[in-house]
Amino acid sequence: MAITPTTRKALKRLLVPSDSIHEGQALLEGADRHYVIDVLRLVVGAQLELSDGQGALYEGTIAHVTRRHVGLALGERHELPPAPGPRLVLLGGMARGGRTEYVLQKSTELGVDELCPVICRRSVSRPKELSSKHQRYSEVVRQAARQSERSWLPMLNAPQKLEDALPRWASSSATRLVAVPGAPALSSKSELIKAQEQEITLLVGPEGGLCAEEIDLALGVGFQPVGLGTRILRTETAATALVAIVAFVSGRLER
Numbered sequence: 001m002a003i004t005p006t007t008r009k010a011l012k013r014l015l016v017p018s019d020s021i022h023e024g025q026a027l028l029e030g031a032d033r034h035y036v037i038d039v040l041r042l043v044v045g046a047q048l049e050l051s052d053g054q055g056a057l058y059e060g061t062i063a064h065v066t067r068r069h070v071g072l073a074l075g076e077r078h079e080l081p082p083a084p085g086p087r088l089v090l091l092g093g094m095a096r097g098g099r100t101e102y103v104l105q106k107s108t109e110l111g112v113d114e115l116c117p118v119i120c121r122r123s124v125s126r127p128k129e130l131s132s133k134h135q136r137y138s139e140v141v142r143q144a145a146r147q148s149e150r151s152w153l154p155m156l157n158a159p160q161k162l163e164d165a166l167p168r169w170a171s172s173s174a175t176r177l178v179a180v181p182g183a184p185a186l187s188s189k190s191e192l193i194k195a196q197e198q199e200i201t202l203l204v205g206p207e208g209g210l211c212a213e214e215i216d217l218a219l220g221v222g223f224q225p226v227g228l229g230t231r232i233l234r235t236e237t238a239a240t241a242l243v244a245i246v247a248f249v250s251g252r253l254e255r
Contacts, residue, residue, distance in 0.1 A: 011049050011059075012040060013149040015142065018052040026050055026060060026072040033070045035146070036062070048072075053145065053153030055080050080151050086250055087199040089114040089174070092239050093206030094159060096124040099236045101140045103204075104156075106240045108144035110247050114155040115141065118162040122208035134158045162214055169221045174199035176223040177246070179238050180215060183225035186245060193249045200246055204239040 014036070020026050028036060036042050042062055050058045050072065059075035090112050092103045104115055117137065134156070141156050157165075169176055175196040177189060193200060203210075203218055210218070219225070228238055247253040 011047055012042075013049040013051060013057075013151070015051045015053050015146045015150060015153065017142075018054060018056075021050065021052055021056075021058065021074065024074050025063075026058070026074055028070040028072070029068060031143070032146075033068070036070050037065060050074065051080075051151045053142070053151075055082070055152060057151060082152060083111065083113070083252065085198055086175075086196045086252070087113040088243065088247060088250070088252060089116065089199060089201040090239065090243060091116040091118050091162070091165060091201065091203040093118055093120040093162070093204060093210070093235060094123045095206045095235050099207070099234075101137065102236045103239045104137055104140050105144040106236075107243050108141050108150070108154055109148040110240075110243050111150075111252050112154055112243060112247075113152075114157070116157045116165055117159040118165050119159060120162050120206050120214060121211045123206040131158075162210075163217060166217055166221050169201060169223070172199070172201070172222065174201045176201045176203070176218075176221070177226050177242075178203040178210070178215065178218045178223040179205070179228060179242055180225040181209065181227060181232060183227040186226040186228060186242070189224065189226055190249055193246055194251075196250065200250060202239075202242050202246060204235060204242060207235050209235075 016026065016028060016032055020028060044062050044065060046062045048060055050060045057078040057080050060072040062070060063073045064071045088111065090107050092100065094100050094117050100117055107115060138156055141154060145153050175192055203223055228241055233241065
């Protein structure tokens with residue numbers, strides 16, 4: 001059966017690693033096989049869409065299933081345009097436990113385009129093996145993108161110190177906002193957010209927040225302080241709330 005625009009809306013979209021797609025076929029293993037067979041409970045002959053996270057979309061039909069993998073025959077390749085602007089970027093202070101992973105997961109679901117985990121002065125989490133931490137974060141982001149049926153995988157930067165990350169925005173045209181308790185309400189920046197068409201960059205500190213010196217560094221490269229109300233929020237709550245509100249006000253949440 002040909003997949004029309006009407007039937008396409010009913011198909012499950014699955015984001016998979018780009019290297020699993022080759023010459024009109026896709027081979028899904030591990031967590032992807034589990035998701036297709038055990039979670040979605042699809043069988044041979046079932047149809048779905050496959051996205052490589054880089055703008056390519058394929059119509060796929062399950063051709064065979066083994067205990068180790070799922071093989072799909074792929075149809076026509078479609079090129080998807082990136083989400084309409086503005087791009088959303090989050091610099092999130094690394095926190096202990098699973099809090100950083102929670103922020104990465106929810107930000108991905110909410111449509112953030114670029115994620116930058118940063119090590120701050122008050123970060124309790126200071127991993128020695130940054131490469132292994134980056135690999136773990138990459139999997140968290142990919143699973144969140146798959147669950148939310150994103151077509152484009154957000155860019156995930158390797159964890160780095162905040163002072164090393166900030167200079168990038170010194171000459172940026174992005175709207176830059178940093179969460180600071182007691183700062184002017186986020187609502188005061190609504191018109192600024194609505195008017196920005198290129199990029200909005202958000203900065204949230206770790207547990208304990210940003211220290212005064214870090215706030216000064218952020219202000220020095222163009223970040224504007226914003227408050228999220230009178231309550232003191234956990235870092236993961238603040239980051240998720242800020243992303244959700246900005247995504248909604250900018251129109252990204254509805255596009």
